[in-house]
Amino acid sequence: MSEQIDDLIKSHYAAGFVTDIESDTLPPGLNEDVIRFISAKKNEPEWMLEWRLKAYHAWLEMVEPHWAHVSYPDIDFNAMSYFSAPKRDEDRPQSLDEVDPKLRETYDKLGIPLHEQEMLAGVAVDAVFDSVSVGTTFRKKLYEAGVIFCSISEALQDYPELVRQHLGTVVPQKDNYYAALNSAVFSDGSFVYIPKGVKCPMELSTYFRINEAKTGQFERTLIVADEGSEVSYLEGCTAPMRDENQLHAAVVELVALDNAKIKYSTVQNWYPGDEEGKGGIYNFVTKRGLAHTNAHISWTQVETGSAITMKYPSCILKGDNSIGEFYSVALSSNFQQADTGTKMIHLGKNTRSTIISKGIAAGHGSNTYRGLVRMNPGATGARNYTRCDSLLIGDQCGAHTFPYIESKNPTAIIEHEASTSTVSDEQLFLCLQRGISEEKAVSMIVNGFCKEVFRELPMEFAVEAGKLLEVSLEGAVG
Amino acid sequence: MSNFIDEALQRLPTETPDWLSEQRRRGRSSWKSSTMPTRKTEDWKYTRLRVLEEGAYLGRAERQDSSSPALTALRDQVKIPELDARMLVFVNGFYSPELSSPTAMDAMEVVHFSEADETQVETIRAHLGTAADRDKYMFTALSDSWLDDGVFVHVTQNSKVTTPLHIVWLTVPQREAFSLSQRLLVVMDAGSEATVVEHFASDGAQQNCFTNGVTELVLGANARLCHYRLHLEEEHALHIGGVHARLDRDARLNSFHLGLGSTLKRLDVVVRHEGNGAHCDLNGIYLPRHSQHIDYHTCIEHARPHCTTNEVFRGVISDNARAVFNGRIHIHPDAQKTVAQLSNKNLLTSNRAEVDTKPELEIYADDVKCTHGATVAQLDDYALYYLCSRGIAREHAQVMLSTGFINELINNLQHSTLGEYLKPVLSDMFVQQVTQRERAE
Numbered sequence: 001m002s003e004q005i006d007d008l009i010k011s012h013y014a015a016g017f018v019t020d021i022e023s024d025t026l027p028p029g030l031n032e033d034v035i036r037f038i039s040a041k042k043n044e045p046e047w048m049l050e051w052r053l054k055a056y057h058a059w060l061e062m063v064e065p066h067w068a069h070v071s072y073p074d075i076d077f078n079a080m081s082y083f084s085a086p087k088r089d090e091d092r093p094q095s096l097d098e099v100d101p102k103l104r105e106t107y108d109k110l111g112i113p114l115h116e117q118e119m120l121a122g123v124a125v126d127a128v129f130d131s132v133s134v135g136t137t138f139r140k141k142l143y144e145a146g147v148i149f150c151s152i153s154e155a156l157q158d159y160p161e162l163v164r165q166h167l168g169t170v171v172p173q174k175d176n177y178y179a180a181l182n183s184a185v186f187s188d189g190s191f192v193y194i195p196k197g198v199k200c201p202m203e204l205s206t207y208f209r210i211n212e213a214k215t216g217q218f219e220r221t222l223i224v225a226d227e228g229s230e231v232s233y234l235e236g237c238t239a240p241m242r243d244e245n246q247l248h249a250a251v252v253e254l255v256a257l258d259n260a261k262i263k264y265s266t267v268q269n270w271y272p273g274d275e276e277g278k279g280g281i282y283n284f285v286t287k288r289g290l291a292h293t294n295a296h297i298s299w300t301q302v303e304t305g306s307a308i309t310m311k312y313p314s315c316i317l318k319g320d321n322s323i324g325e326f327y328s329v330a331l332s333s334n335f336q337q338a339d340t341g342t343k344m345i346h347l348g349k350n351t352r353s354t355i356i357s358k359g360i361a362a363g364h365g366s367n368t369y370r371g372l373v374r375m376n377p378g379a380t381g382a383r384n385y386t387r388c389d390s391l392l393i394g395d396q397c398g399a400h401t402f403p404y405i406e407s408k409n410p411t412a413i414i415e416h417e418a419s420t421s422t423v424s425d426e427q428l429f430l431c432l433q434r435g436i437s438e439e440k441a442v443s444m445i446v447n448g449f450c451k452e453v454f455r456e457l458p459m460e461f462a463v464e465a466g467k468l469l470e471v472s473l474e475g476a477v478g
Numbered sequence: 479m480s481n482f483i484d485e486a487l488q489r490l491p492t493e494t495p496d497w498l499s500e501q502r503r504r505g506r507s508s509w510k511s512s513t514m515p516t517r518k519t520e521d522w523k524y525t526r527l528r529v530l531e532e533g534a535y536l537g538r539a540e541r542q543d544s545s546s547p548a549l550t551a552l553r554d555q556v557k558i559p560e561l562d563a564r565m566l567v568f569v570n571g572f573y574s575p576e577l578s579s580p581t582a583m584d585a586m587e588v589v590h591f592s593e594a595d596e597t598q599v600e601t602i603r604a605h606l607g608t609a610a611d612r613d614k615y616m617f618t619a620l621s622d623s624w625l626d627d628g629v630f631v632h633v634t635q636n637s638k639v640t641t642p643l644h645i646v647w648l649t650v651p652q653r654e655a656f657s658l659s660q661r662l663l664v665v666m667d668a669g670s671e672a673t674v675v676e677h678f679a680s681d682g683a684q685q686n687c688f689t690n691g692v693t694e695l696v697l698g699a700n701a702r703l704c705h706y707r708l709h710l711e712e713e714h715a716l717h718i719g720g721v722h723a724r725l726d727r728d729a730r731l732n733s734f735h736l737g738l739g740s741t742l743k744r745l746d747v748v749v750r751h752e753g754n755g756a757h758c759d760l761n762g763i764y765l766p767r768h769s770q771h772i773d774y775h776t777c778i779e780h781a782r783p784h785c786t787t788n789e790v791f792r793g794v795i796s797d798n799a800r801a802v803f804n805g806r807i808h809i810h811p812d813a814q815k816t817v818a819q820l821s822n823k824n825l826l827t828s829n830r831a832e833v834d835t836k837p838e839l840e841i842y843a844d845d846v847k848c849t850h851g852a853t854v855a856q857l858d859d860y861a862l863y864y865l866c867s868r869g870i871a872r873e874h875a876q877v878m879l880s881t882g883f884i885n886e887l888i889n890n891l892q893h894s895t896l897g898e899y900l901k902p903v904l905s906d907m908f909v910q911q912v913t914q915r916e917r918a919e
Contacts, residue, residue, distance in 0.1 A: 067520065375854075377829070392844035395811065401839040403852070410826035410856040419849040420841050 026083040032056065035184055038083050042153045045160055055173035055183030062177045068310050068339040069368040069400055072282065075247060082185045082218070145201050147231075148193040152220050155191035162193060166224050170253040170290045170316070178249040179286040182218045186251070189220035194229035194260070203458055205234035219250040225260035225295075232263040234461060247282045248306075254289030254297055258319065261296040262289065267461050270305035277335025277364070280307025287311065293319030293348070300456045302465040303330040303338060312370065314343035317351035317382075324353040327453040331469060332365030332397075341371035341388075341403075346379035346412065357388035358450050360469075361397035368400040375412035382412040390420040391449055393442075443469075482514060482531045486620060489536060489657075494626040495592055497599055505612055505622020512616040524802040524834045525773045529742050530716065535688035537656035544574040548681065549648070553577045556646050556679045556710075560895040563644035563675065564588075566629070570649055570687070571658045585637030586672060591628045591661075602630050605665050609694040609722035615746055617718045621659055621692040628661030631674065633701075635667040642673035642704075642893065649680040649687045649715060660691035660719075666701035668726075673704040673893065680711045680739075691719035697729035699753060704732045704892050710903065711739040713768065720746040725785075727753030732892055735762035735791075736900065737772045738907070744773040751778070751785035751813075760789040763884050765904070766799035767911060773802035780813040787818040792887060794880050795824065795831040796911055805850065806838040813843045820850035825857060825883055827876075827911075873912040880908045 026034060035056055039049040064075070142149050148159060155163050173183040194200055225231055248270070256262045264287075273280025283306035289297035299313040309332075315324030326342040344353035353373070361367040369388045390399035401418045423445050431441030446469060447454070454462050487510060494502075514531070515522030542549065553567055566588065567577035573590065589598055606628075612619040633639055647660055664674055676693060697703055707721060717740050723731055737743055749758045758778065766772040778787045787807065795801045805820045824833045837850035857879050865875035881904065888904070891897045 390839075390841070392841065392846070395814070395844045397844065398840070398842045400841060401850070402836065403838075404834070404836050405852055405854060406832070406834045407824070407826060407854040408830075408832045410829060410831060412854070414852070414854040416837070416852040417849070418837070418839060418851070419847075420839055421847050422844045 026081050028081045029078045030080070030082055030185065034082050038185060038187060041083065042156070044153075044156055047164065048156060051168070051173070052184050055180050056185075058174040059177065059180035059184055062174075062180055064177055068370070069366065069402070070308050070310065070337040070339050072308050072337075075282070077181070080247065083187055141201065146195040146198055147200050148191065149204055150191055152186075152189045152191045152222060155222075159191075159193070162224070163191065163222065166253070166255050167222055168253075170255060170288045171251050171286050176286060178284045179251050182220060182249050182251045182286070186218045186220035189222070189250070191221075192223040192231065192233065194225045194231045196226045197228040198226075199229065200231040203232045203234055205236070217246070217248045217250070221250070221252040222255075223253070223262060223264070224255045225257060225262050227257045228259040230261040232265070232458060234265050234458060236267040236269075236461070248284070250285045252285070252287040252313075256289060256291045256295035256297050256322075258293045258295060260292070261298075263298045264289070264300070264313070265457055265461055266299075266301040266303075267465055268301065268303045268305050268309075271307075272305050272334060272336045273307040275334055277307070280336070281305065282307060283309045283311060285311045287313035288316065289314070289324070290316045291319060291322035291324060294321045295319055296323040296325075298325040298327075298456070299342065300327040300453065301329070301340075302453070302457070302461070302469075303328070303340060304469065306338070307336055309336075309338040309340055311340045312342055314345070315353065316345045316347065317353065317379075318347045320348040321350045322348055323351070325456075326353075326355045326357070327456040328357045329360070329450045329453045329465070329469070330358070330367055330369075331360045331362070332367045333362040335364045337366045339368040339370055341369045343372040344374070344384060345372075346375045346382040346384070348379065348382075350381045351379055352383045353385075355384070355386040355388070356452050357386075358453055359388070359390040359399055360393065360446065360449070361390065361399045362393040364396045366398045366400070368402065369418075370402045370404075372404040373406070373414055373416070374404075375407040375409045375414065377408045379409045380411050382409065384412075384414045386414075386416040388418045389449065390418075391446065392420065392422045482527070483509065483512065485536055487623065489538075489624065495599075497603060498591065498625050501607055501622055502625045505619050505625060508612045508619035509616065509623045512619060515616075521775065521804075524800075525742070525744055525771065527742075530688060530718075533655055533686075533688065533716070535655045535657040535686075535716065537652065537654040539570040539572070539656050539658050539687075540652055541572045542569045542650060544569060544576040549574075549577065549650070552648060552679070552681050553646070556648070556677060558644065558675075558896060558899045560898070561642055561644065561675075561893065563642040565644045565646065567646045567648060568660075570652070570656075571647075571660065585634050585670070586639045586643065587630070587632040587634075588643065589630050591630060594630060598630060598632065601632060601665060602663060605696045606663055606694065609696060609724045609748075609750070610692050610720055611722070615720055615748075617690055618692050618720055618722075621661060621690050624659040624690070625661065626659070628663060631662070631664040631672075633664075633666045633670040633672045635698075636669040638671040639673070642675055644675045644677060646677045646679065647689070647691075649678075649685060649689065649711065651681075651683050651686050655686040655688070657688040657690065660689055662691075662693040664693070664695045664703065664705075666695075666697045666703055666729075668698040669700045670698070671702040673706075675706040675708065675896070677706075677708045678711050678717065680715050682712055685712055685714040685716075688716040689719070691717065693719070693721045695721065695723035695731065697723065697725045697731060697756075699727040700729060701726070702730045702732075706734045706736075706893075706896065707745075708736045708900075709738055709740065709743060710736070713739055713741065713770070715740050716742050718742075718744045720748065722746075722748045723758075724750050724752055725756035725758065728755045729753065730757045732759045733761070734887075734891060735760075735774065737762070737764035737766070737774065740770055740772065742771050745775070747774065747776040749776075749778045749787070751780050751782055751787075754782045755784045756782070757786045758788070760787070761887050761890070762791040763887055764791070764793040764801055764803070765795075765884075765907065766793075766801050767796045767907075769798040771800050771802075775802075775804045775806075777806040777808065778818065780807070780809045780816045780818065783812065783814045783816070785813065785816055787820075789818075789820040790887060791822045792884055793822075793824045793833065794827060794883060795833050796827040798828070798830045800832045800834070803833070803835040804838065805836070806840065807848060807850070809839075809841040809843050809846055809848065811842040814845040816843065816846040816848065818846070818848045822850075822852040823883075824852075824854045825880065826854065827856065827880070873916060876912055877905065877908040881905050
């Protein structure tokens with residue numbers, strides 16, 4: 001039995017392959033010239049360059065954070081290259097037909113057929129291959145609704161004022177070490193603007209893929225939902241197999257103005273490293289949303305990949321009656337380490353937040369929930385409910401919970417619950433004696449464990465998420 | 479601002495037994511290498527030591543006249559009627575035979591380190607410092623570096639001591655601010671049973687004492703210890719302390735903590751399960767008011783399988799006060815079949831009160847059941863309304879509900895006589911608060 005289980009745990013990373021395309025890559029190293037190069041390459045306005053340089057100088061002053069419950073060798077930031085774009089930068093494909101066939105092949109292997117999604121799922125895809133957008137679909141349809149959905153480089157050309165108004169307002173350049181780095185060198189990302197009162201006619205989605213060896217990937221996403229608007233954004237990613245650790249330090253900023261609603265979903269399946277813990281992606285992401293009066297921000301994430309994850313999608317509930325939500329499933333098997341959670345900062349009256357976190361640790365994995373719930377003096381009548389559960393599979397893994405709860409307002413109510421347990425023998429026995437195989441039983445139990453989160457995911461993602469967990473975990477109990 | 483680390487080192491202990499010098503030397507070197515915590519020091523994130531640095535608490539404690547009527551009255555006040563305990567009273571760190579009650583017990587040896595005989599010295603040396611980790615807890619290092627005396631309690635094998643030991647630490651103000659080192663070592667041999675009450679109190683005057691207290695509890699196989707640590711000092715006392723326990727196989731520790739008073743109080747409660755099947759009940763209540771600051775950091779280390787922990791802490795925070803609670807449960811690899819529960823509930827009764835709580839789980843074994851829960855809220859409006867609608871004045875209803883909130887723990891005390899002693903003390907405090915609040919309004 002245990003041999004079968006071992007085989008299953010060791011099942012190979014299905015999305016691990018490398019596309020052989022020459023890249024226009026900058027030599028490794030980071031200095032002001034690199035930032036000027038990136039900015040010039042993207043033909044950015046002068047203020048943007050200054051903004052980047054300011055971030056760079058702030059970054060130089062900062063020290064790498066080491067408080068998280070993860071350990072990894074030091075990162076040499078000068079051994080990395082900070083810009084990588086697919087070749088033929090000048091004549092970027094205008095439509096999908098013009099996309100490099102090799103690229104499209106990559107997507108096909110990943111099961112992200114752009115054209116099929118166009119027709120079947122009705123999802124507009126802004127696909128990022130390495131750092132530059134190569135194809136954007138449904139632009140027109142969205143344009144008619146008044147929705148802007150494009151790469152952030154394009155937005156800087158076409159809507160510089162809009163970007164300038166919001167960029168860095170939620171995650172300032174000096175926010176933290178990796179956010180500062182990202183602000184200095186971000187290569188591309190997505191920009192979404194939903195005008196007043198518009199409900200985005202479709203789910204927006206971006207697939208990221210890291211492809212160039214030794215290339216740090218720094219995306220910047222900015223989503224602005226104007227008053228009374230509504231949008232659901234999907235982010236999903238896979239990466240090819242590499243032995244070198246790759247750093248990924250993205251920044252996502254959400255701005256939900258009065259009465260707006262933003263739902264941000266992520267399925268993350270980057271290369272987690274091999275069975276010995278060699279290789280894998282470092283995922284150090286800063287995600288934060290700012291909710292104005294009556295606004296609603298919801299984060300949903302399924303984290304199964306990456307060797308090291310440090311990620312805390314947060315909500316600043318600034319406006320009265322605003323709502324923040326965080327639903328998360330984080331899985332770490334083999335030698336993966338995840339330190340993830342959320343921050344809910346309640347500033348306005350009657351603000352509400354819900355945190356549901358499900359952590360699963362298997363093999364030698366380490367899974368940490370780290371969250372902050374803060375009730376400021378102005379948060380009269382605010383409410384928080386937190387539930388974080390951990391499931392341990394195997395006696396070599398670790399599951400940890402570090403919730404920070406700070407309250408300065410007596411009328412605010414905070415509830416926090418956490419539990420840690422294993423798939424019990426009784427549960428398994430019950431399934432087995434009903435003729436369900438052990439693998440199937442574990443899969444069922446784990447899926448049930450995560451159900452609260454999965455049902456928050458959009459349909460397309462819920463399927464992918466369930467499948468991901470099954471691949472990574474099925475039969476991991478013995 | 480003064481440099482507390484250096485200044486504290488300058489304070490050399492008075493005449494001390496030689497055999498303590500090694501421990502003191504290690505303490506000094508560990509203290510010397512420590513730095514004052516800042517906001518970025520995780521264990522001290524919410525607690526600042528500014529008051530300690532500014533206060534110049536470096537004077538020495540002086541022996542007080544124990545026969546003074548004021549002290550006798552104070553002793554009578556802290557004496558717990560019907561507990562029928564053997565009472566040891568210390569005034570500003572000095573043992574006072576006049577105020578203590580002499581009943582000696584065969585099975586329980588109680589001596590000062592300085593008066594210990596050879597076999598006792600051997601036992602002390604074998605256990606002192608084994609539970610409290612000076613490298614991890616900087617104020618344990620300070621206690622070690624100031625180590626000149628302490629109280630040693632030894633319960634011999636298989637003896638059941640029914641008379642509780644009531645150790646009272648009284649402080650009264652001196653002309654200049656001073657600091658005090660309190661040290662207690664309890665060694666329970668296999669199969670023994672005992673009760674130890676640590677009781678901190680002070681007279682009503684403005685206090686200028688900083689107490690650094692370290693208590694170590696070493697429980698042998700199947701030993702049972704009922705331990706209380708009651709902090710009933712007045713407002714301006716300053717206390718930083720630690721209770722460090724080691725539990726051998728099937729040992730049971732029942733530890734209760736009550737925190738009142740003090741501008742700054744910080745207590746690290748550490749329990750290590752070092753033998754299979756050990757069990758620990760850890761309960762506590764903290765009631766900071768005015769501009770007090772009370773910080774309880776608890777840490778339960780499950781190093782062996784089949785151990786259980788049940789921890790409940792509750793707090794009522796009023797006025798400008800601030801409470802900090804950090805409850806850590808650490809399950810080591812191989813500590814299978816662990817069952818551990820932690821609950822922390824807080825009531826905020828004022829707009830300016832603050833609570834920062836952090837229940838932590840760190841788990842490296844898979845076959846365990848661990849849960850924790852934390853809540854922060856104010857008194858339930860419906861409950862208040864219910865009582866008011868039955869003709870109970872609002873203020874009285876508030877007192878009833880606050881009292882009810884903590885009574886659950888008081889009622890469950892192993893020694894109900896202790897509960898009877900505490901109840902009026904606590905409800906008086908709530909009444910006082912309510913009337914003060916009314917007057918303010």
